[in-house]
Amino acid sequence: MKNKKNIIATVVVVGVLALLIISGMQGNTGRYLTIQEAIADSQRESGKYIQMEAKVVPTSVKWDPKQPQLVFDITDGKQNINVTFYDVKPDNFDSGYPVIVEGKFTAPGKFLAGKVLVKCPSKYEEEAKKQNQ
Amino acid sequence: MLADIGYLSLILSLVLCGYAVAGNIICLKHNNRRLFDSARGAVYAVALLSTVASLVLIYLLATGDFSVTYVSEYTSSDLPFFYKITAMWAGNAGSLLLWFWVLSIYAAVVAKGNKIKDMTPYVLGILMVNALFFVFVMAFLTNPFEKLPYNPGEGQGLNPMLQNPGMVIHPVTTYLGYVGFAIPFAFAMAGLILKRSDDEWIKVTRRWTIIAWLFLTLGNLTGAQWAYEELGWGGYWAWDPVENASFLPWLTGSAFLHSVMIQERKNMLKIWNILLIIITFVLTLFGTFLVRSGVLTSVHAFGRSDLGKYFLAFTVASLVASLWLMVDRLNMLREEKEFESYISKESSFLFNNLILVGIAFATFWGTIFPLISEAVTGNKITVSIPFFNSVNAPLGLAMTLLIGICPLIAWRKSGVKNLAENFLAPGGAALAFAVVAFALGLRKPYALLAFTIACFSISATLWEVIKGVITRKRITGENVLAAAGRLITRNRRRYGGYIIHLGLLMLIVGVIGSNTYDTEMVKTLKFGETVKVKDYTLTYQNLAERKQGKNDAVYADLLVSKGDKLIGTLEPERVFYPTHPNPATEVAINSTLKEDLYIILSAWDKDGSATFKFLLNPLVAWMWIGGYVMIFGTIFALWPGRGGAVGAKYTQRS
Structure with a gap:
C-alpha cells in the first residue's frame, strides 16, 4: 500500500489528538443556561459548573473592596439570582451592559461566581442597539 | 453629497466586479484577448473605486460629518484626529469597506503582475467573486455611507478601549493577513480548474503567503499586546471565539507554509497543500462570520445582526465549491512517492503539519462546541479556558x-x-x-x-x-x-x-x-501602607486626580522597590471619558526581562484607601x-x- 508511513503517522497523531480532546473535555465544560433554566436546575442539583448571561439589578450591587467581595443580583426581568464574587469589580460593571457569570450554585438561588465578564461595549454595540429597537 | 459619491463608488464597484467576473470567464471560453484586457481594466477600476470610497469615508470621519450614521456612531468632535481616522475600522460597515479596499488592491496587483498568463483570468475571476460578496453586503445590507435624517451635530464617541495605539495596528494588520490568503487560494483553485498538477502556483504565491502570514502574525501579536496593556485583566489570551478566529488561519497558514516546501522540493503532499489552503481561506471567512453573527458568546459583544447568515452562506459556498473542485481533480494530484523513513526531514515536516492542524482542530472544536452540543442535545455546553x-x-x-x-x-x-x-x-x-x-x-x-x-x-x-x-x-x-x-x-x-x-x-x-509561575494578589491599602509582592515592596503614597486632554484620570502613586533597590513610582489609573459612562482601567507595568509587575487600580474610598490587584507575570517581555x-x-x-x-x-x- 502506498503512503503507509503517512497513514500510520496520521493515525497516531489523530489518536493522540482525540485522547487529548476527550480528556480535556472532562471537567472543563459547563452548561450555558438562561436564568429560568438555572433556577430550575439549582433546585435539583448544585455544584455543577454553569454559565449565564444576564442583566445586573443596579440597586442590588454591594461592593466591599476590603475583602474584596462583590455581591449582586442578576435578572431576566422575572426572576433573580444572587451572585457572590470574591474578586475586584470588573471594568464597566455598573454600566448596564449584560454580564456573563461563570461558576456554581452553592444553594438554591445562591450562586458563587469564579468569573464575571462584562460584555464589552465593543465596535458592534451600535448594531446591537438597533436590533433591539 | 460626499457620502453619495462614496455610495456611488460602491454601486459602480458592484457592477464592475460583476463585469470582471463575467469578462474573465467569457474571455477564457472564446480565447478573447481584448475581453481579458477589458476585464483586467475592470479590476483596476474596482481598486480605484474602493480607494475613492475609502478616502471619502476617512474624509467624512476626519471632518466629523455627523449627518453620516457611521461617523456619528463611532466618533465625536473631541476625539483626537488620529482616532477619528482609525474609527474607519471601529464598526461593522467601515471594517467591511477596509476589507474590500485591501482585497481589491491585492487583486489589482495580481492583475498587474499577470505572473502565470493562463491562470490570471481564473485567479481574477475568483478574487472578484470574493470582492463582489463584500461590496454586495455594503451596498444592500450595511452601508457605511448611510445618512441620518438630520444632523445631530455631535457624535456618540469612540469606545475608550479602542483609543489605544494597539487598536490602530491590530485590526489593519489582521485584515491585511486575512485577505492575503485569498491570493494563494485563488491560484490553487485556478491550477485545479486548469488541471495543472505542477507547483508553479506555489512559487508565484509564496511571497503572498508569507506576507499574509506576516500580517496575521503581527495582527495576533498586537492584539495580545493590546489586551495585556489595555484591557487590564493581566492576561493576553483568553481563548475567546474572536481570538480563536484569528488564531485558526494562522495555524493552518503556518502548516501550509511548511508543507509547500515539501512539494517544492520533493513533489509530495499535493492534495494536502490544496486542502490546507482551502481550509485556511475558509477559516478567514469563518472568522468574519463569527465576528458578525453573534452565534457564540464572547466578551467582544456583537449585535446579533442579520449579516451572519450571509457570511455563513458565503463561507459554506466557498468551502463546498472548492472541495468539490479538489475531489473532482483528485486523480491528477495523486502522488507516486512515500516517505522513506520516519527519521527524515520530510517526515518532521509531516509531523509539524499534523500537529499544527491538530492544534487548529482542537481550538476549532472548543470554539464551536457550544453550537454542536446545542444542535445535538439542545443544551448549550461551553468549553472553558483549561480545555x-x-x-x-x-x-x-x-x-x-x-x-x-x-x-x-x-x-x-x-x-x-x-x-x-x-x-x-x-x-x-x-x-x-x-x-x-x-x-x-x-x-x-x-x-x-x-x-x-x-x-x-x-x-x-x-x-x-x-x-x-x-x-x-x-x-x-x-x-x-x-x-x-x-x-x-x-x-x-x-x-x-x-x-x-x-x-x-x-x-x-x-x-x-x-x-x-504567575502570582496574583488583591489588597486594600491605606495611605502609607506597605505591601509585599514576592521580592517587591510597594508603598501606597497618594491618590489624586488630573486632566488628560478631555478626560479625567484618577491615579494612585505606589513607591516600588525590589530588595534594597528603588525602582520608582508606578501609577495605575482609571480614566473617565466624557462620552462614556464608566471609567477605564489603565494599568501600570514595570516590565523587566525576568518578570512584569502589573498593577491594577480597582477602587478607592472616601478615606483615601484604595484597592489594588497585583500580578507578577514572569517572562512576559519575551513574548x-x-x-x-x-x-x-x-x-x-x-x-x-x-x-x-x-x-x-x-x-x-x-
Whole structure:
C-alpha cells in the first residue's frame, strides 16, 4: 500500500489528538443556561459548573473592596439570582451592559461566581442597539 | 453629497466586479484577448473605486460629518484626529469597506503582475467573486455611507478601549493577513480548474503567503499586546471565539507554509497543500462570520445582526465549491512517492503539519462546541479556558521539540552517525540547563520539561547556524564574522526561517513562564501602607486626580522597590471619558526581562484607601521580543534580491 508511513503517522497523531480532546473535555465544560433554566436546575442539583448571561439589578450591587467581595443580583426581568464574587469589580460593571457569570450554585438561588465578564461595549454595540429597537 | 459619491463608488464597484467576473470567464471560453484586457481594466477600476470610497469615508470621519450614521456612531468632535481616522475600522460597515479596499488592491496587483498568463483570468475571476460578496453586503445590507435624517451635530464617541495605539495596528494588520490568503487560494483553485498538477502556483504565491502570514502574525501579536496593556485583566489570551478566529488561519497558514516546501522540493503532499489552503481561506471567512453573527458568546459583544447568515452562506459556498473542485481533480494530484523513513526531514515536516492542524482542530472544536452540543442535545455546553490549555499545551510542546529536531536531521533518511553528531551539542545543552534549573529551584515538572524542550530547540537552531558558519569558514577561509554574515545574507530564505523559529521559541518561553509561575494578589491599602509582592515592596503614597486632554484620570502613586533597590513610582489609573459612562482601567507595568509587575487600580474610598490587584507575570517581555523577532525574520526572508531563492530539489530518481 502506498503512503503507509503517512497513514500510520496520521493515525497516531489523530489518536493522540482525540485522547487529548476527550480528556480535556472532562471537567472543563459547563452548561450555558438562561436564568429560568438555572433556577430550575439549582433546585435539583448544585455544584455543577454553569454559565449565564444576564442583566445586573443596579440597586442590588454591594461592593466591599476590603475583602474584596462583590455581591449582586442578576435578572431576566422575572426572576433573580444572587451572585457572590470574591474578586475586584470588573471594568464597566455598573454600566448596564449584560454580564456573563461563570461558576456554581452553592444553594438554591445562591450562586458563587469564579468569573464575571462584562460584555464589552465593543465596535458592534451600535448594531446591537438597533436590533433591539 | 460626499457620502453619495462614496455610495456611488460602491454601486459602480458592484457592477464592475460583476463585469470582471463575467469578462474573465467569457474571455477564457472564446480565447478573447481584448475581453481579458477589458476585464483586467475592470479590476483596476474596482481598486480605484474602493480607494475613492475609502478616502471619502476617512474624509467624512476626519471632518466629523455627523449627518453620516457611521461617523456619528463611532466618533465625536473631541476625539483626537488620529482616532477619528482609525474609527474607519471601529464598526461593522467601515471594517467591511477596509476589507474590500485591501482585497481589491491585492487583486489589482495580481492583475498587474499577470505572473502565470493562463491562470490570471481564473485567479481574477475568483478574487472578484470574493470582492463582489463584500461590496454586495455594503451596498444592500450595511452601508457605511448611510445618512441620518438630520444632523445631530455631535457624535456618540469612540469606545475608550479602542483609543489605544494597539487598536490602530491590530485590526489593519489582521485584515491585511486575512485577505492575503485569498491570493494563494485563488491560484490553487485556478491550477485545479486548469488541471495543472505542477507547483508553479506555489512559487508565484509564496511571497503572498508569507506576507499574509506576516500580517496575521503581527495582527495576533498586537492584539495580545493590546489586551495585556489595555484591557487590564493581566492576561493576553483568553481563548475567546474572536481570538480563536484569528488564531485558526494562522495555524493552518503556518502548516501550509511548511508543507509547500515539501512539494517544492520533493513533489509530495499535493492534495494536502490544496486542502490546507482551502481550509485556511475558509477559516478567514469563518472568522468574519463569527465576528458578525453573534452565534457564540464572547466578551467582544456583537449585535446579533442579520449579516451572519450571509457570511455563513458565503463561507459554506466557498468551502463546498472548492472541495468539490479538489475531489473532482483528485486523480491528477495523486502522488507516486512515500516517505522513506520516519527519521527524515520530510517526515518532521509531516509531523509539524499534523500537529499544527491538530492544534487548529482542537481550538476549532472548543470554539464551536457550544453550537454542536446545542444542535445535538439542545443544551448549550461551553468549553472553558483549561480545555484549550490542557489540549494545546502538549501539542505545542511537541511542536516546540520538532522545531529543534527538524534542522538536525537530513532529508530522505538520517543515519545513526548523523543523528549522534547533530544531537550531541543541543541535547547536552538542554540537559545541562535542566540540571542547573532544577538546582536553582525550578521544580514544577511541567514547567521544567517545557523550558528544557524550549532550551533544546533554541540550542539546536543556533547549533545549525554555527555549523553552517564553521563549514563556510573552512571552505572560504573568511573570518568568523564575514563567514556568518555572508552565510546568512546569501541564504536569507533559510536563515530568515531560523530567525522566525528563534523568535517563536522566545515567545514560547514567555508563554510557559507566564502560565506556570504567575502570582496574583488583591489588597486594600491605606495611605502609607506597605505591601509585599514576592521580592517587591510597594508603598501606597497618594491618590489624586488630573486632566488628560478631555478626560479625567484618577491615579494612585505606589513607591516600588525590589530588595534594597528603588525602582520608582508606578501609577495605575482609571480614566473617565466624557462620552462614556464608566471609567477605564489603565494599568501600570514595570516590565523587566525576568518578570512584569502589573498593577491594577480597582477602587478607592472616601478615606483615601484604595484597592489594588497585583500580578507578577514572569517572562512576559519575551513574548513581545520573540514576536518582533519573528516579524524581523519574516521581513529578512522576504526582502527582494539575492539570497531569497529556494534550495535545490531533493527528489530521488526511482
